[in-house]
Amino acid sequence: MNQELLHKYFKGNTTVEEEKRILNWVDESEDNRKTLLNERMLFDIALFTDSKRHKREKAVAGARLIPMLRWSARIAATVIVVLCCGYLLKEYQYNKVAQTQTVAVPAGQRAQITLADGTKVWLNAQSTLSYSSNFGRNDRNVELDGEAYFEVAKNKEIPFNVNTETNQVRVVGTHFNVCAYKGSDEFETTLIEGIVDIYAKGNEHPLARLKKNEFFGSYAGKNKKTVLPSYDYLRWREGLYCFDDSALECIFSKLEKYYNVKIIVDDPALLNYRCTGKFKEQDGIEHILKVIQKDLPFTYSINEERDSIWIK
Known part of the structure; x- marks a missing residue:
């Protein structure tokens, strides 16, 4: 498949026919599917995106009907109905087989992408x-496992929905942060600009509506809404990790993701200690542990593979 056409597809500039051609190519073999996913990953990480989407070409129809104009009106009407039904069926089949695009960031890394509608x-x-793969055509739904900061492109006709394991965040155009890792009993949303509504999954009655600089957290079913005290919480995008009176359990959980290590704690009571501090990603996890050690009574050891840390 032509790389230029694939990039056009990723930007959302392809026509319906071009998209069908690509999807049919993907269905032909597992190798083709892997090629598409690899190209998509390279495209997203490299940020090869367009700020504007080209208008889709209008479908050319009616040429085959010219000879039929001599037929009776009743027969012509029947033919048109059949053609429309066939077209709708093809559109249904196309939408049904639309591929899922996935961007996965491994532990210890970060990434920025731009979606087809211009959302960063x-x-x-x-x-x-x-x-x-047809994101933005009829809806703007994304599934998130982890933490992400969104700058959503405005579109009053099509709301933007962030779906997590337990909740949904619904917006039109705004800047906000969502933290919701699967398997965790924690869900957090921080609003920087605009308005967002937060729903429990499967519920149409919002749990909360956030306005500028407000924070919503859900911890083991207990909800909390407050004013955001500082933007430091969101500086992970810059490689700066900030903790404000955070439990050691929360800090260790984040350090595991940031540095791709497993932290094992000997004494569970240690996890209840709280810590405040700012750390640069480039300083490394050992520097962070040594700083925390100044206030908290623990020692640590790192295994030979440097993928596990034992806290005593």
Whole structure:
């Protein structure tokens, strides 16, 4: 498949026929599917995106009907109905087989991508963002496992929905952060600009509406809404990790993702200690542990592979 056409497809500039051609090519073999996913990953990480989407070509129809004009009106009407039904069926089949695009960021890394509608997304370590290949055509839905910061392009006709394991964040155009790793009992949303509505999954009655500089957190089913005290919380995009009176359990959990290590704690009571501090990503996890050690009573050891840390 032509790389230029694939990039045009990723930008959302392809016509319906071109998209069908690509999807049919993907269905032909597993190698083709892997090629598409690899190209998409390279495209997203490299940020090869367009700020404007080309208008889709209008479908050319009616040429075959010219000879039929001599037929009776009743027969002509029947033919038109059949053609329309066939077209709608093809469109249904096309939408049904639309591929899911996935951007996965491994532990210890971050990435930025731009979606077809112009929305910018920053993904934190060990996070995954999934969306349909026809994103923006009829809806703007994404699935998030992890942490991401969104600058959503405005579109009053099509709301933007961030779906997580337990909740949904619904917006039109705004800047906000969502942290919701699968398997965790924590969900957090921070609003920087605009308005967002937060729903429990499967519920149409919002849990909360956030306005500028407000924060919403859900911890083991207990909800909390407050004013954001500082933007430091969101500086992970710059490689700066900020903790404000955070439990050691929360800090260790984040350090595992940021540095791709497993932290094992000997004494569970240690996890209840709280810490405040700012750390640069480039300083490394050992520097962070040594700083925390100045205030908290623990020692640590690192295994030979440097992928596990034992806290005593």
